[in-house]
Amino acid sequence: MPAIRKRSTGKNASFGYKIARLKIGTSKRMFKIHEDLLCERSPYFGGYLQPQRKEIQGDCPICIDELKTGVKELTYCTRCGGNFHSECIENLRKHSLLPLRCPLCRRSCSNHFRNSGDSSKSFPELQAADFAKYHEWLYSGTIGCDDSVYEEDFKPLVSAYLFSLEVEDRRFGTAILQAMLEVYKDEGLYPEQDAIALAYDVDASHEQSAGLRRLRTFLIDTYLAAAKSTWFEDEDWHKYPQEFLRDFSVAMLMQHPRKNKWNIDTWKAKLEVEEEDEDENDTSDAEQFDTDTDE
Numbered sequence: 001m002p003a004i005r006k007r008s009t010g011k012n013a014s015f016g017y018k019i020a021r022l023k024i025g026t027s028k029r030m031f032k033i034h035e036d037l038l039c040e041r042s043p044y045f046g047g048y049l050q051p052q053r054k055e056i057q058g059d060c061p062i063c064i065d066e067l068k069t070g071v072k073e074l075t076y077c078t079r080c081g082g083n084f085h086s087e088c089i090e091n092l093r094k095h096s097l098l099p100l101r102c103p104l105c106r107r108s109c110s111n112h113f114r115n116s117g118d119s120s121k122s123f124p125e126l127q128a129a130d131f132a133k134y135h136e137w138l139y140s141g142t143i144g145c146d147d148s149v150y151e152e153d154f155k156p157l158v159s160a161y162l163f164s165l166e167v168e169d170r171r172f173g174t175a176i177l178q179a180m181l182e183v184y185k186d187e188g189l190y191p192e193q194d195a196i197a198l199a200y201d202v203d204a205s206h207e208q209s210a211g212l213r214r215l216r217t218f219l220i221d222t223y224l225a226a227a228k229s230t231w232f233e234d235e236d237w238h239k240y241p242q243e244f245l246r247d248f249s250v251a252m253l254m255q256h257p258r259k260n261k262w263n264i265d266t267w268k269a270k271l272e273v274e275e276e277d278e279d280e281n282d283t284s285d286a287e288q289f290d291t292d293t294d295e
């Protein structure tokens with residue numbers, strides 16, 4: 001499988017010093033990841049791992065140069081959350097005779113700017129397989145599509161998309177949708193009942209989210225473009241959630257308002273023919289008809 005959608009991380013991309021060790025889901029696997037990289041992309045992880053840190057924007061209070069991730073190493077004060085260039089803080093430390101104080105909040109922070117050990121945290125509510133995809137995408141800009149993706153169809157990708165909603169990284173969600181398009185284009189695969197069911201069976205907290213609507217609209221559009229009537233006649237058809245069938249029906253009607261060229265005269269004529277046939281061939285039905293009209 002070719003790599004999908006390379007994301008340029010820039011030649012001087014810098015991911016920070018600190019490594020977070022994360023236990024995701026019930027798997028024993030421990031993920032190591034640059035904490036700054038993760039927290040910059042995901043407000044969800046940022047809230048757990050760097051709760052004090054302010055958004056990275058504006059200029060460094062020391063050198064008045066722009067603060068920008070991926071250009072110069074950044075650090076922050078764990079007391080007030082203010083961001084700085086690491087280099088500027090180190091220069092301050094070297095040239096100061098007194099213990100270092102934060103240039104913003106003036107509190108003593110001699111140890112706070114340094115990498116004071118790696119952080120570790122468990123996220124039992126997340127899935128390791130989803131995080132593995134996210135991890136790969138954060139570093140390489142690609143969505144790994146191993147063979148299991150093909151065997152299991154779109155389900156792992158739908159699952160990864162739902163993960164992107166959970167960790168609040170819309171760009172990762174976009175990358176997942178792009179990966180789905182590539183799989184569809186390259187392999188002719190489309191989301192099957194299991195994948196659709198997953199997209200429609202999520203807990204109520206996401207029920208109204210724009211991100212979830214984006215996924216469902218994407219799946220409906222894919223079906224509009226690719227679905228065959230036989231998909232709804234196979235033995236698994238009942239696995240499609242009712243809500244999906246409703247959304248799909250609505251979308252079809254919107255797209256093809258008069259596809260069948262239905263008109264009232266066609267059915268009138270059809271029923272008249274049937275009525276004549278019944279009169280001729282089926283006396284019991286005719287008797288039933290007579291009884292009804294007598295009442």
Ligand SMILES: [Zn+2]
Pocket residue numbers: 060061062063064065084085088
């Ligand atoms: Zn600076």
Ligand SMILES: [Zn+2]
Pocket residue numbers: 077078079080081082102103104105106107
């Ligand atoms: Zn401070």
